Amino acid sequence: MAFKIFHPISFIFLIFILLAPLGHAKRSTPSDKTSSAFDFIKKLKGCHKGNHTKEIHELKAYLEKFGYLKYENKSQATDDDFDDILESAVKTYQENYHIKPSGIVDDATISQMTTSRCGNPDIANGTNFMQPHGNKHESGSSNIHTVSHYTFLPGNPKWPPTKTHLTFRFSPNYPVSSVAPVARAFHKWDLATHFTFAQVGANQNSDMIIEFHRRDHGDGSPFDGPGAVIAHAFPPTDGRFHYDGDERWSIGSVAGAYDLETVAIHEIGHLLGLGHSSVGEAIMFPSISSGQVKNLHPDDIQGIRALYGR
Missing domain, CATH: 1.10.101.10 (PGBD-like superfamily/PGBD)
Structure with a gap:
């Protein structure tokens, strides 16, 4: 079931969410048509x-x-x-x-x-990070040359070697029903990396914060209404990850809505230092269709391990 995020949330509406997290959902159908900035x-x-x-x-x-x-x-x-x-x-x-x-x-x-997409650019400072680059590895006595499509963010920012346990929190008005998909996304990166992740309270200090915002929200990267740019995140060690509150969001595949977990896996990749991939099946591919559900791809895992090692 898809739902729109409305905030700030009144006390009555918050109680309603706690009792029935998806009860306010407006069901999307294939015939739903929403204009996009694109x-x-x-x-x-x-x-x-x-x-x-x-x-x-x-x-x-x-x-x-x-x-x-x-x-x-x-x-x-x-x-x-x-x-x-x-x-x-x-x-x-x-x-x-x-x-x-x-x-x-x-x-x-x-x-x-x-097609709706992440707001992070594909090219930065004149460098095209989506162009494939060669990676050589050895297999037995013969050298094998493979082409990988993962990329790193400009300047290869990453978390310090001593910082392997990262905490994340949700803004105080973050919908309770949207917490679990993001937690699952962090767990998938946990399995693929040397990092561990833990959620802390909304009012505690953390390495990362997940929020919903609309239009211009003060970070220099305003959202543009339904469709078009649906989320963005900042490189290490900034830690900010923003969903566009004007989108129709879902848990799982729902026509006309975007899967919270799929988008979270992508944006966490940016939080860890990955850029966009030109592999359509990779989670770090820049765009996503409504109703689409994706997971980590070998290209994503190769990229994060090339950045940090394992």
């Missing part, structure tokens, strides 16, 4: 270099947000000209998502760009 991309179908179309400045803003584009001339960033720089950015995006790099806003590109 829907403008659909109007750009077929656009390519040389076009001048009304929403192109929004496409530039989209690609800039996720690290693909940066204009030195601000007027270029806000005009509607499909220029060489934008074409190059579209091609890079297509390459990262295994789409033919035509530079044209085609159906496959629209489908991927309009």
